[in-house]
């Protein structure tokens with residue numbers, strides 16, 4: 001961790017800095033985290049980028065020359081493999097987001113209308129999985145979806161199928177794992193936003209003649225749009241850039257953007273390719289996030305208060 | 309306790325619009341409403357008045373149908389509301405915090421009930437603009453609630469229930485969020501509006517001034533029971549219980565003994581009563597006159613005095629008890645200074661209230 005060091009000699013400004021940090025004036029309180037971000041994220045990323053935009057000569061493990069070049073980028077953008085892989089990643093992430101919303105929304109709604117115990121149980125069931133590592137949870141799916149896993153043996157035993165289904169190492173296994181693993185990330189912001197609003201609003205709607213369904217459609221849903229936006233942004237980012245789930249559930253040859261970067265860097269040792277791929281990954285992710293933010297913003301004009 | 313909770317309607321009066329019949333409600337072991345009965349006539353404004361936590365909101369919520377009473381029933385126009393769900397009751401609620409829909413403009417908020425009835429757009433627009441005119445909100449149609457002042461928000465909340473033409477209007481402390489000055493003018497305005505529209509209303513407050521301004525009848529509540537339901541003057545002049553007397557206006561309480569149908573007042577006069585044994589006598593401060601101390605049995609020294617508008621409020625120390633006296637201020641000569649020795653006299657013994665009570 002980077003600490004802000006205060007030289008012993010300069011008592012004057014040192015004290016002032018500590019004072020400013022504690023009293024929270026100006027930008028000073030943000031300094032430690034800015035330093036951490038610089039050291040741990042911005043600088044490494046800059047180095048990585050520099051690899052992607054230059055031709056490098058390496059001799060005995062050291063870079064001996066580095067010249068600016070766009071060839072890696074142009075090769076990547078004209079390579080159909082890149083297009084297919086990123087399209088697959090995008091598809092997977094959008095489908096995951098969609099299913100997380102479809103499965104998560106009813107849970108959040110149940111939390112909103114449920115009693116004390118319903119709320120507690122939902123919260124425990126939502127948060128408990130987060131206490132386990134994603135890798136462990138992904139392995140659990142191996143057990144469930146495998147050729148002799150729970151799903152197949154159940155289906156076989158009730159004679160619904162006579163051959164084990166091949167679920168593992170397919171697109172479906174990846175999708176199922178992704179949805180389950182990212183579901184809490186969708187549910188929590190939904191619950192946070194939905195329970196922030198006054199329950200009186202629902203009562204007022206009922207009093208004005210709205211049925212339960214009409215209340216959901218006209219009050220609860222529109223008010224939860226910011227939560228949907230946040231949840232969708234989180235789930236999309238996580239599942240678009242995920243590495244563990246496709247690697248484990250998709251089998252060795254399921255390629256998405258993150259596993260591609262991994263292959264390029266770890267197996268092909270082609271850092272320039274890896275760098276360009278991660279840049280494309282990041283830029284496309286940002287574009288989708290901006291689109292989500294714009295849509296959410298458009299749907300929540302009312303939050304902007306006194307600006308009319 | 310005296311039973312004054314019953315309906316105040318004569319047999320030749322028309323049937324009440326709202327009839328609350330012996331409603332009781334418990335939360336776990338806590339009794340929040342106990343045998344509350346109240347009839348509200350067409351176009352009448354009844355105020356539920358009582359201290360915080362006495363069950364006013366609970367009773368309102370039972371009428372609106374958000375909560376079910378444990379026993380007893382609510383009738384509107386003679387129809388039992390027990391099986392009628394919230395969204396089918398002809399009741400409009402103005403919530404304490406208004407509960408305006410933050411994501412809808414003023415027009416959308418006000419038109420909500422009509423849209424729920426699937427009324428055609430043109431009819432909705434027409435009725436919404438009429439309602440907005442009624443509460444003088446024209447020009448603010450396209451604002452969101454967050455862009456309105458407290459008073460404007462309140463009027464949107466009222467317009468929102470007016471459009472559905474409810475049989476009963478329920479208002480839960482609608483002035484709480486407003487500052488004191490605005491409150492005064494809005495009270496008069498709201499009362500005139502409700503009267504003009506002829507809406508049968510129940511109005512909740514814990515502010516007695518507000519109750520006196522707004523109501524045709526006040527129902528004073530205490531710990532889940534309705535102690536007395538009567539017009540404001542009657543509540544003030546003939547409070548049915550010591551609690552009501554204490555709660556409304558200033559009062560002086562004395563212990564006494566009822567013998568042979570009469571009670572001796574502190575100044576030596578007597579007042580007739582049907583009670584026997586120990587009683588509590590309540591004398592309003594304006595029913596006491598200060599006189600020269602000579603020849604008076606009942607006397608004390610002025611502990612404190614202050615002008616209250618056209619009146620002067622005296623606190624007279626009589627053997628350790630402070631007795632409040634209100635006198636008109638015109639007679640300049642008769643202002644007594646702090647420390648002065650004065651005698652006290654009850655002006656009208658018949659206006660003293662007598663309640664059963666222990667010493």
Ligand SMILES: Nc1ncnc2c1ncn2[C@@H]1O[C@H](COP(=O)(O)OP(=O)(O)OP(=O)(O)O)[C@@H](O)[C@H]1O
Pocket residue numbers: 335338340358359360361362363364365366367514
């Ligand atoms: N949902 C609830 N669960 C349990 N007890 C409740 C609930 N709502 C209210 N109470 C209790 O019922 C009693 C009456 O509450 P109520 O809200 O009706 O009071 P009120 O007269 O409206 O008070 P105020 O003037 O403060 O609004 C209180 O003692 C309160 O603690």
Ligand SMILES: [Mg+2]
Pocket residue numbers: 364365366480
């Ligand atoms: Mg209340």
